[in-house]
Amino acid sequence: MKLKQANSGSEVDERLAALMTNGNAIRVVTSAVEGTIGPKGLDTMLLGSSGEVIITNDGVTILDKMDVDHPAARMLINVARAQQAEIGDGTTTATIMAGGLVGEGVNQVIRGVPIARVIEGIRHGVALALEQIKDRAKHIFDIQDPILHRIAMIAGREYSDIAQLVIKAAGLIGIEKLRESSFKLSEIIFSQEGAENEVFMGVIVDKQRLNQDMPVKSSQAKVLVIDDALEPEEIGDEALSTEAGFKRYLELQNEFKTNVHKIVELGVKVVLVDRGVHNSAEEILTDAGIMVIQRVVPEELRRAADHVGARMIKRTGLKKDITNIASSLGLAKNVYEDEKLKHIRMLGGAGKPMATILVGAATKEVVGERQRIAKDAASSVQAAVKGGYVPGGGSIEIAISRDIAKTRDAVKGMAAYGVDCVIHALRRPLAQIVENAGYNPLEKVEDVIAAHANQNKDSLGIDCDTGEVIDMMTLGVVDPTTVKLHAVKAAGEVAIAILRIDTIIKKKEE
Structure with missing residues (x-):
């Protein structure tokens, strides 16, 4: 017991x-x-x-x-x-x-x-x-309600410049867009060392041109978005060692170059690629005066495609006829590389109107914190628009x-x-x-x-x-x-x- x-x-x-x-x-x-x-x-x-x-x-x-x-x-x-x-x-x-x-x-x-x-x-x-x-x-019924500025200030830890940026962007986007469940105001925020605070209609792709011989800017630009690598199809080393395999390799190389030339024939001025770009494609597109941006992160690739009205395709999509490929192209009034800030801007897209908040930071140590503060402010403003305060x-x-x-x-x-x-x-x-x-x-x-x-x-x-x-x-x-x-x-x-x-x-x- x-x-x-x-x-x-x-x-x-x-x-x-x-x-x-x-x-x-x-x-x-x-x-x-x-x-x-x-x-x-x-x-x-x-x-x-x-x-x-x-x-x-x-x-x-x-x-x-x-x-x-x-x-x-x-x-x-x-x-x-x-x-x-x-x-x-x-x-x-x-x-x-x-x-x-x-x-x-x-x-x-x-x-x-x-x-x-x-x-x-x-x-x-x-x-x-x-x-x-x-x-x-x-509840909030007017995007100009001054209480939204206070909400941005509180969530933004009393940084008035950040609060003003968020409220300006909210005004550009509008109350109906802010209430959409699929849209997040915080996702349009970027912070960069040396940048000036700015709100503009358009998107940022945080990459540079593939090489310096490509054009810095382009207007009325047809845009192709490839959700894939711009490279030939691969053949295994074992198959490549055979005569038939090597012949197939040459066929794929030639087919790939033919597909890349379709991009030139279509009058495309800007190409965004999810992954890498093959040397032969780079050479062809550079000679044609086309701006290529590779290894674009998926979120930025999607935003860019939505803004210019492009339908993302795989590299195999380039095998289709030119008319079919043309239907997937987007259009932007202006695309240019900001050489100081080392990113690409796409403005005046033919697709969904999009705003971008660019938060400046004096040093690289505060870039991340400034962006976190702005995202908190943006999230709170949108939450208040959706559900009140x-x-x-x-x-x-x-x-x-x-x-x-x-x-x-x-x-x-x-x-x-x-x-x-x-x-x-x-x-x-x-x-x-x-x-x-x-x-x-x-x-x-x-x-x-x-x-x-x-x-x-x-x-x-x-x-x-x-x-x-x-x-x-x-x-x-x-x-x-x-x-x-x-x-x-x-x-x-x-x-x-x-x-x-x-x-x-x-x-x-x-």
Whole structure:
């Protein structure tokens, strides 16, 4: 009997140890990004094994570049990546709330609350939070609404030049295009050392001409886009060693040159190629005065094809007759190489109108960070156009936590302790924002809760310059609704998944 009791106790201790281990891993990940949130948030320096350095305030970049082995920590990082992929912003908020849910959930289990009841309460609280956020959303009907500039400024970390670029591009693109699910404003952003800030209608291909003897620019240019290598079909070494194989090799070489000459006959002025270009093709096209750009990344190749109205073809497509090939060509009013910035610009395409945001950077060290900031700003602006906005600065989470707290008594049994976890997690963003600003988070959170109750306003937060309670809407501090919705939903899902882990077993090697 004693042996059984010992084993039973050991099993309980082991399961609690698994929960504690996972909770500690989540706490480490959360601490890596929590210092960056809010207007007074600081930067993080990431050091690579070969000496490379990244200095950033971007939560998903920090999480993505962290050297992490713990499976629970990787789960949280994957949630941040999903938030970035889906919305493009709010990763730090999602991480902090997930950390708050897990941490408080562990505390409740240690106190004796069954894990099933904690999870039940978290599900209930998260569902209520999502409903409350949707109910409080304010919508945007005009692309010129000044609130969009504030959203760009906040997500763009108060870089006014970047915010202006994003708003200008949004105006050029229009509200209907921004609402399309397949379009992402953040994908039109480029950042280059030495460039001037610029927004223009057209696309950038971040490559140079294949050689310097090709023309630098072309107008009213027919454009051919090859989603393949511009090279002859290959023959294996073994087949090439035979007389029949060598004969076939010569046939393929001649056929390839004939196909390349079709490009010249069609009057094509610009050729974009996904992969490499054979020497014979380069020579023929150079002599014909055609600009060739090789090894174009797939995303840029697709954007260029869409803009000029070209249908991408494979190299085998060049075997078809000239009339068929001609139907796949696009057209651009101007194509030229910016020799200073070392990229190709394609303007006035006959296909889909497209805008490009070019963000300048003084040095190569800040190019990546400037681009990340601009992408965050663009993602937030588009998210607000799609789903509206709510008060920011942690204020909306405080309001929702108060409403959920009022319903706590109606929750059956010990699931109420799981609801407490959600209330705690919703108050974490404001607590961390004011802590990063140098104030006591306990004091300031209670000040805001009291102000919400006294003034019956759900937009009250803390001015990080003065420490005073202020209306975030008056201050112009707002967040896209979808950012908040996805952050709360993602935090709840990962917290439940981690809290459900009862035992950790090392898997044998297959």
